Every structure is written in structure tokens, then in C-alpha cells.
Amino acid sequence: MSEARLELSEPRRIRLHDRSHAFTIICRRLEPADWAVFFGATSMSSEQRGAERISISDFDTPRAMLAERVITSAEGYKVEGEVELTSLPNWVTRLPLGHRQMIGAQLAGARVSEAGDLMILSEGECITIDSPWSIDAETGKMVAYQGLQHRLKTPSAEHQRRYNRASSRSIIVGGGRNGRTIYPGSQDVLVELYDELIMSVDGYSWKGEPLSGVQQIRDAMDGWHKFTVAQALFNPSNTVSTEGDAE
Amino acid sequence: MEHVIRVERDGEGLQMALLWLLEEALVRGRIAKAVASASDYEVTRLEAEIPDREISPGYFTRAGYLLGLSTDLELGIPIDPASISPSDVIGIRAVRAARAEFDREHPGCPRCGERQDNNVMRVCWACNYKLRGDA
Numbered sequence: 001m002s003e004a005r006l007e008l009s010e011p012r013r014i015r016l017h018d019r020s021h022a023f024t025i026i027c028r029r030l031e032p033a034d035w036a037v038f039f040g041a042t043s044m045s046s047e048q049r050g051a052e053r054i055s056i057s058d059f060d061t062p063r064a065m066l067a068e069r070v071i072t073s074a075e076g077y078k079v080e081g082e083v084e085l086t087s088l089p090n091w092v093t094r095l096p097l098g099h100r101q102m103i104g105a106q107l108a109g110a111r112v113s114e115a116g117d118l119m120i121l122s123e124g125e126c127i128t129i130d131s132p133w134s135i136d137a138e139t140g141k142m143v144a145y146q147g148l149q150h151r152l153k154t155p156s157a158e159h160q161r162r163y164n165r166a167s168s169r170s171i172i173v174g175g176g177r178n179g180r181t182i183y184p185g186s187q188d189v190l191v192e193l194y195d196e197l198i199m200s201v202d203g204y205s206w207k208g209e210p211l212s213g214v215q216q217i218r219d220a221m222d223g224w225h226k227f228t229v230a231q232a233l234f235n236p237s238n239t240v241s242t243e244g245d246a247e
Numbered sequence: 248m249e250h251v252i253r254v255e256r257d258g259e260g261l262q263m264a265l266l267w268l269l270e271e272a273l274v275r276g277r278i279a280k281a282v283a284s285a286s287d288y289e290v291t292r293l294e295a296e297i298p299d300r301e302i303s304p305g306y307f308t309r310a311g312y313l314l315g316l317s318t319d320l321e322l323g324i325p326i327d328p329a330s331i332s333p334s335d336v337i338g339i340r341a342v343r344a345a346r347a348e349f350d351r352e353h354p355g356c357p358r359c360g361e362r363q364d365n366n367v368m369r370v371c372w373a374c375n376y377k378l379r380g381d382a
Contacts (some may be wrong), residue, residue, distance in 0.1 A: 011301060022348070053304065135289070151293060154287065157324065158326070158327065158330060161315075161316065161319075161326075162330070164310060164312045164315065164316075165316075165332070165335070167308075167312075168254055168255070168308045168309040168312035169254070169309075170254045170255075170303070170305030170308065171251060171252065171253055171254065171305075172251070172252040172254060172303050172305060172323065173249050173250070173251050173252075174249050175250060175252075177301055177302055177303070178305060179250070179252070181254075181303040181304060181305040183305065183308075
């Protein structure tokens with residue numbers, strides 16, 4: 001795991017590069033309400049087209065929406081008339097769409113660690129994630145934290161049922177046979193389950209001090225990190241095989 | 248305005264999907280048993296009997312959840328009644344209705360227990376037991 005801890009209380013400064021230019025975007029700390037909007041906007045759908053069933057997902061729109069909610073300032077952009085970027089009406093939406101989408105992708109960029117060691121605990125579960133976060137003040141480069149550990153209670157059958165109930169929700173628009181099926185997702189329930197099951201974390205800080213205590217973790221932990229960890233707990237991606245390099 | 252259906256509240260659609268799953272399981276069970284001894288042609292013919300899923304996949308996802316919940320309840324696994332949602336109740340009723348319909352359509356042989364293709368079979372397809380008096 002990286003030496004430095006991921007500081008949750010600070011705004012995030014994200015560096016983008018586009019056509020030989022560098023831009024720095026500052027985002028305020030994301031609150032549960034921001035994630036609720038983001039999760040509410042991300043949905044998967046499928047519809048029958050002839051003999052084929054087509055799956056449709058749109059993550060770019062929610063990513064841009066999320067960025068627009070939390071960007072507080074931006075550096076490196078030239079503005080017509082040499083005026084302050086932030087003086088333009090709805091200035092955040094004047095940022096290139098691709099930049100807003102990329103900011104959203106960074107904000108929701110944490111993933112389950114692929115390289116980390118699998119650790120079995122005598123009690124509970126350990127999920128390790130990696131996350132891009134903010135630029136380093138000294139080097140100016142984006143810092144990606146690796147090996148952020150979350151220890152959770154082992155879910156009960158009731159917890160699993162709640163997840164199964166939520167993840168099996170869907171809405172059909174236009175008729176049960178040929179309509180579009182929309183899966184609203186279960187992110188809200190996964191965040192609730194994280195809050196109920198979390199025991200401790202490693203690799204995070206709040207105002208310079210290691211994040212500790214269940215209530216502090218519930219209050220301070222990033223919503224996307226909660227979702228990523230809970231998703232790995234309840235619906236692990238298929239990384240298991242019978243072949244590989246391990247002896 | 249477009250017609251909107253909340254799958255978890257559509258008992259009729261869920262019952263249809265559940266019946267589909269039960270029918271599918273019946274054919275897949277037969278295929279699994281036949282694979283060792285049947286010809287490729289026979290296996291292909293059996294696979295063709297798997298009914299196409301003609302309703303939204305959302306119904307089947309929910310049906311899978313409901314079958315699990317119903318099994319837990321039947322096994323007597325303690326479940327807090329307060330955790331059973333109104334849509335769960337709609338779903339559990341759909342499971343019960345689908346199973347009853349499946350039992351009517353595919354009665355088990357009194358001798359070997361194998362499900363029959365339909366409820367007018369005269370002899371059991373598996374053990375030749377006489378199911379009806381005039382067989």
C-alpha cells in the first residue's frame with residue numbers, strides 16, 4: 001500500500017491533458033446527495049430489436065452531471081475576451097463536455113484492486129480497492145492510491161436477500177414483450193449495506209488523522225468507494241479461473 | 248404516454264416468467280440425463296423444446312430472486328416478516344400460482360416421480376407405468 005493516506009476532507013484537484021494543454025479542475029468534497037443523483041442517473045436498459053436483444057448503457061451523461069455539481073474552479077482554460085472563466089453564466093457547463101465526462105470518470109474511478117493479495121480474515125471480509133484521487137501538491141501529478149483496505153462483517157442471508165431484491169428491480173416501458181427494460185440499479189442499497197457492515201478501513205485520513213471508528217467511516221467515506229466495496233462483496237466480478245501462472 | 252410496468256408489482260407477468268423457468272428446468276433436466284446416452288440429433292431435438300423467452304428479461308431476473316425467497320420460506324429459514332415487502336408478497340403469490348399450474352400441466356409419475364410432458368399422457372415416458380385406465 002502507498003505510504004500516504006487518502007485525505008477525504010480536502011477538495012480534489014484533478015489534472016486533465018488535452019491536445020498538449022494541461023488543465024486543473026477543483027472539485028469540492030462529494031456528499032451523499034451528489035452520489036444519490038449520480039446513481040439515480042445511471043441505469044442499464046435493454047430492448048428487443050428484431051431477433052436480437054440490445055443492451056444500452058449510458059455512463060457519460062451521469063458522469064458529466066456529477067462533475068457539473070461539484071466543480072468549483074478550473075485552471076488552464078483560455079476564455080474569449082480574457083475574462084474570468086468563473087464570471088461566465090453557467091461557467092461549468094462551458095467546459096468541454098469531454099472534460100466534464102473525464103472528471104466524472106475520475107470521481108467515480110475507484111476499482112477493486114487486481115494486483116493486491118487476497119487476504120482471508122478470521123472474522124469478516126476484506127476488500128481492497130485502488131483509486132485515482134487528486135494531484136500531488138509537489139509533483140503536480142495525479143496520485144492513484146492502491147491497496148485501500150475495507151474490513152466488513154460477513155453479510156447475513158438477510159443482507160444478501162436485500163441486495164438480491166434491489167438488484168432484481170426493473171421497469172418496462174412500452175409493453176412486457178417488446179418494451180424497453182430499464183434496470184435502475186442497486187447502488188443505493190449497496191451504500192446502505194456498506195454502512196451497516198463496515199468495521200474498519202486502512203489507507204484513509206480525515207483532516208490529517210487516520211480514519212477510524214465506524215461512525216466516522218460512515219460519515220466521511222466517499223460514496224463511490226462505498227459502492228465499489230459493497231459491490232465486490234455482494235456481486236464479485238469473475239476473476240477466478242482454473243488456469244494461471246501461480247504455482 | 249408510454250405504458251410503464253414495474254416488474255416487481257406485475258404478478259401476472261411474474262407468474263408467466265416463473266412458469267417459463269419451470270418449463271425450461273424440466274427440459275434442461277431431461278437434456279442433462281439424455282446427454283450420456285442420446286444421439287446428437289436427440290439432444291438437439293430436446294434443446295429445441297426449450298421455450299423461447301418472449302417477455303422482458305427483467306421478469307426472469309426477478310423470478311430468480313423470488314424462487315430463492317420462496318425456497319427460504321419453505322425451508323423455514325427465519326426471515327423477519329418486517330423485511331418482506333409488498334412486492335415480495337405479490338411475487339410469492341406468483342410463485343405459488345406458477346408452481347400449481349406447472350404441477351397441473353406436468354404431473355409426476357406415481358411410480359418413478361418423473362414429470363410428464365403434459366397432463367394427458369397415458370403411460371409414463373420414463374418407466375412406462377400406466378397413468379390412465381385406457382392406456
